[in-house]
Amino acid sequence: MATMTALSPAILAKYQPVIGLEVHVQLLTASKAFCGCVNQYGGEPNTHVCPTCLGLPGALPVLNRRAVEFAVLAAKAVNCEIRETSVFSRKNYFYPDSPKGYQISQFDKPIAENGWIDVLDAAGAPKRIGVTRLHMEEDAGKSIHDGFADSASRTYIDLNRCGTPLVEIVSEPDLRSADEVFEYLTKLKEILLYTGVSDCNMEEGSLRCDANVSVMLKGAKEYGTKAEVKNVNSFRYIRSAVEYEIERQIGVIEDGGRVVQESRLWNNAEGRTFSMRSKEQAHDYRYFPEPDLPPLVVGAAWQAEILSMLPELPEARRERMIAEYEITAQDAATLTATREFADRFEAAAKKAKSPKRVANLIQSELTMRLRLAGLELEQSPVSLEGIVMAADLAESGELSSKMLKQLLDTSFAESKDFPAVYERDKPKQISDVAAIEAMIDEVIAANPNQVAQYRGGKKTVAAFFVGNVMRLSKGQANPAMLNELVVKKLDS
Numbered sequence: 252m253a254t255m256t257a258l259s260p261a262i263l264a265k266y267q268p269v270i271g272l273e274v275h276v277q278l279l280t281a282s283k284a285f286c287g288c289v290n291q292y293g294g295e296p297n298t299h300v301c302p303t304c305l306g307l308p309g310a311l312p313v314l315n316r317r318a319v320e321f322a323v324l325a326a327k328a329v330n331c332e333i334r335e336t337s338v339f340s341r342k343n344y345f346y347p348d349s350p351k352g353y354q355i356s357q358f359d360k361p362i363a364e365n366g367w368i369d370v371l372d373a374a375g376a377p378k379r380i381g382v383t384r385l386h387m388e389e390d391a392g393k394s395i396h397d398g399f400a401d402s403a404s405r406t407y408i409d410l411n412r413c414g415t416p417l418v419e420i421v422s423e424p425d426l427r428s429a430d431e432v433f434e435y436l437t438k439l440k441e442i443l444l445y446t447g448v449s450d451c452n453m454e455e456g457s458l459r460c461d462a463n464v465s466v467m468l469k470g471a472k473e474y475g476t477k478a479e480v481k482n483v484n485s486f487r488y489i490r491s492a493v494e495y496e497i498e499r500q501i502g503v504i505e506d507g508g509r510v511v512q513e514s515r516l517w518n519n520a521e522g523r524t525f526s527m528r529s530k531e532q533a534h535d536y537r538y539f540p541e542p543d544l545p546p547l548v549v550g551a552a553w554q555a556e557i558l559s560m561l562p563e564l565p566e567a568r569r570e571r572m573i574a575e576y577e578i579t580a581q582d583a584a585t586l587t588a589t590r591e592f593a594d595r596f597e598a599a600a601k602k603a604k605s606p607k608r609v610a611n612l613i614q615s616e617l618t619m620r621l622r623l624a625g626l627e628l629e630q631s632p633v634s635l636e637g638i639v640m641a642a643d644l645a646e647s648g649e650l651s652s653k654m655l656k657q658l659l660d661t662s663f664a665e666s667k668d669f670p671a672v673y674e675r676d677k678p679k680q681i682s683d684v685a686a687i688e689a690m691i692d693e694v695i696a697a698n699p700n701q702v703a704q705y706r707g708g709k710k711t712v713a714a715f716f717v718g719n720v721m722r723l724s725k726g727q728a729n730p731a732m733l734n735e736l737v738v739k740k741l742d743s
């Protein structure tokens with residue numbers, strides 16, 4: 252990490268950081284935004300191109316319907332209002348990887364505005380971060396500065412990415428710390444992944460973030476001058492970059508200087524940001540309406556159709572699952588980490604004797620073992636079906652919690668799923684009528700109240716006796732025989 256004169260906590264505490272984010276998200280459409288070229292990461296350079304995305308004279312753009320649907324889905328998912336008639340504009344600038352000399356974007360009439368994302372602040376309290384706007388645009392190509400024998404003297408251009416559909420999601424300057432930035436991005440990514448509009452793969456550039464950072468004295472009425480930290484490619488680095496930038500700006504002000512409005516780049520190796528271009532060098536994009544595309548109309552009927560494709564979003568899903576399965580917020584967070592896992596959990600839980608027990612088992616025993624083994628949920632040697640089986644056996648009393656833990660340990664040690672381990676190592680069954688009856692007698696004798704309840708007509712109390720005898724037998728009583736004998740004894 253680079254050295255920066257360390258500012259005392261007392262000095263840092265005088266200032267209020269203010270941050271707003273601009274996030275670019277590539278949409279997972281089959282083809283590009285305005286042409287039929289495949290929308291796919293990688294490929295031989297300059298093979299996923301056509302006259303339109305190469306910007307050859309006379310080639311005309313045709314808007315991809317799916318890109319509009321994904322943009323609207325993303326917008327609804329972050330609570331935006333949809334503008335029924337939005338307009339594409341040309342954003343003019345010269346850059347070698349942008350052959351048209353402009354980018355098709357949206358300017359004063361974006362497709363969506365006025366949304367929000369809820370995050371938790373430092374104190375764990377919910378906080379609403381405004382989403383100013385979400386607009387559609389196209390991506391540029393890539394300049395390749397290394398990897399070739401003559402890279403020292405040449406830059407290579409790959410235009411495969413030109414015309415990839417993007418949405419840009421701009422937040423209000425509502426964020427107040429690097430941690431809130433991290434939270435917001437985590438939430439946003441989770442929401443986008445649930446909607447399925449993007450894979451949000453940061454290494455491949457499917458999700459890119461610019462952070463606008465300023466500081467002001469606490470209690471000040473006006474925000475300070477912002478600097479924009481561009482293109483940091485992981486959430487952790489963005490957190491570091493924002494932290495660095497806050498301290499840098501406070502240092503500048505404390506030294507009697509002024510923060511200048513500029514774009515800065517994060518250098519991860521050095522752990523600092525440095526100036527890229529100042530406001531004086533800022534572009535004037537000369538936006539004007541794109542003459543080759545008509546205004547985009549997304550009427551009520553189409554909006555309703557798109558809305559019907561919106562899945563239950565993570566926050567709502569967690570709340571429902573907490574109520575439905577009587578699980579804790581923490582359990583719910585683990586289970587909804589991805590939509591795919593939440594779907595699988597719910598499908599499995601429906602078949603389980605106690606979904607709550609399945610959830611608990613995942614949250615406690617499974618998560619702990621995964622952490623120890625350094626594995627992700629998807630890499631678990633014990634499948635969800637295995638967990639359901641284990642939970643059912645625990646629920647019926649056929650497995651003591653001690654035995655259950657031992658079997659899970661074996662599963663992890665041998666990388667074998669639970670059912671196979673259980674079949675091999677399960678407790679020996681006691682199928683001797685006299686032995687089972689003796690244990691039933693013991694439990695009946697110890698629980699006169701429950702016996703009275705049963706004989707008074709509450710037949711469900713039988714399960715209480717089955718469970719207790721099962722435990723007494725250390726899970727070894729033959730369950731079918733046990734069920735039958737309990738009822739016989741209680742009825743006699």
Ligand code: ADP
Pocket residue numbers: 269270271272273421422423424425463464465474475476477
């Ligand atoms: P610009 O005109 O420089 O593009 P915008 O007002 O469009 O600035 O805002 C761009 C982004 O910068 C938004 O995410 C917004 O929330 C954020 N932003 C604006 N002003 C500030 C500020 N003073 N401090 C931090 N972020 C800011």
Ligand code: ZN
Pocket residue numbers: 283286287288299300301302303304305414
């Ligand atoms: Zn093309």
Ligand code: MG
Pocket residue numbers: none
């Ligand atoms: Mg702006």
